[in-house]
Amino acid sequence: MGPHPAVAAIRLAVRRVLHDILTDHPLGAGPAAGPAAGPAAGPAAAGPAAEHPRARPPSPLVLVACSGGADSMALASALAFEAPRLGVRAGGVTIDHGLQSGSDLRAEEVVLRLRALGLDPVEAAAVTVGRAGGPEAAARDARYAALDAAAARHGAAAVLLGHTRDDQAETVLLGLARGSGIRSLSGMAAVSGADGRYRRPFLQLDRQTARKACLVQSLPVWDDPHNTDPAYTRSRLRHEGLPALEKALGKGVVEALARTAQLSRDDADALDSWARQAETGVRDANGRLECAKLYALPPAVRRRILRRVAIEAGAPAGALFARHIEEIDRLITGWRGQGAINLPGRVVAQRQGGRLVIRQG
Numbered sequence: 001m002g003p004h005p006a007v008a009a010i011r012l013a014v015r016r017v018l019h020d021i022l023t024d025h026p027l028g029a030g031p032a033a034g035p036a037a038g039p040a041a042g043p044a045a046a047g048p049a050a051e052h053p054r055a056r057p058p059s060p061l062v063l064v065a066c067s068g069g070a071d072s073m074a075l076a077s078a079l080a081f082e083a084p085r086l087g088v089r090a091g092g093v094t095i096d097h098g099l100q101s102g103s104d105l106r107a108e109e110v111v112l113r114l115r116a117l118g119l120d121p122v123e124a125a126a127v128t129v130g131r132a133g134g135p136e137a138a139a140r141d142a143r144y145a146a147l148d149a150a151a152a153r154h155g156a157a158a159v160l161l162g163h164t165r166d167d168q169a170e171t172v173l174l175g176l177a178r179g180s181g182i183r184s185l186s187g188m189a190a191v192s193g194a195d196g197r198y199r200r201p202f203l204q205l206d207r208q209t210a211r212k213a214c215l216v217q218s219l220p221v222w223d224d225p226h227n228t229d230p231a232y233t234r235s236r237l238r239h240e241g242l243p244a245l246e247k248a249l250g251k252g253v254v255e256a257l258a259r260t261a262q263l264s265r266d267d268a269d270a271l272d273s274w275a276r277q278a279e280t281g282v283r284d285a286n287g288r289l290e291c292a293k294l295y296a297l298p299p300a301v302r303r304r305i306l307r308r309v310a311i312e313a314g315a316p317a318g319a320l321f322a323r324h325i326e327e328i329d330r331l332i333t334g335w336r337g338q339g340a341i342n343l344p345g346r347v348v349a350q351r352q353g354g355r356l357v358i359r360q361g
């Protein structure tokens, strides 16, 4: 008898991503690279193949970022199962955000659970969460910095994250509510970070499947109290917003929102590339932006150019909002002699003799 359908689904999702990682990995290691954690697989086996023609390259290491919650425990269990079959080493990292008393003990517990699955290396990393951008953003920044550091320390080829289709739907709704265009509707990418380090195998999988997979494998999971705390926007969306939408629009809404993310991502990528190409055509011989040529572009392309130029001039991307870009845009499309526009990062935009000048003041 095969595994439970939920377990089969999580394993298949992870297997696909491991295949992608092996294809991208410079060593191109596959099953032929030998046992996952055999003597030839560790760092000791590293070294120029030319010096040791018979030495095998080390098999790539894939880490799972695990909070101990159902999604990432399911992910860890599927990685532990699939990795050795594909000649991949599998490890895990849990981050202690230090936001609740006893979080260090919980992190130690997660380490034990990951080791029990057969993962190696496994570590807990403690971080200090700042305040910038609000509690959720600050925790996320600290977490990714620590995951980056762990990946670099262990020479990991990839870090797997347990975001599900439900998380993706929530992210799309949060983007929609920000009102800042299709890039913010495109949610989380299946592959992101430096050199495509972060992979999200469960983006097409629903949260219930991950939970079920933990249940049938008797994996203990930890429910983060933040996930149900109404003080957090995402938690309110998860427990009030999405259920209300499902009630009004039907069960398929989560799937539709996740599909919207993919479609929006493709559209946003295409528009970004159009804007990159169009930018050279709107500059004069001295490299200055010509207002008449900008005017002739579709608004979506023009606004992308304006945003890029403002960031290049020193405006911090996170502080540059749609209303800033609209104001610059009015220098092109609604010109009535208005004065200079102040942007974040002491950047100033003004129109001078048919040219748009954006620079740090």
Ligand SMILES: Nc1ncnc2c1ncn2[C@@H]1O[C@H](COP(=O)(O)OP(=O)(O)OP(=O)(O)O)[C@@H](O)[C@H]1O
Binding pocket: 064, 065, 066, 067, 068, 069, 070, 071, 072, 073, 093, 094, 095, 096, 097, 143, 160, 161, 162, 163, 164, 167, 224, 227
């Ligand atoms: N403390 C942590 N340590 C390591 N990885 C984490 C931690 N918190 C989150 N992650 C990673 O980020 C992913 C998304 O986390 P988030 O808390 O947004 O979603 P979640 O649906 O509650 O996930 P989970 O059920 O795994 O906790 C997790 O699945 C995990 O891969």
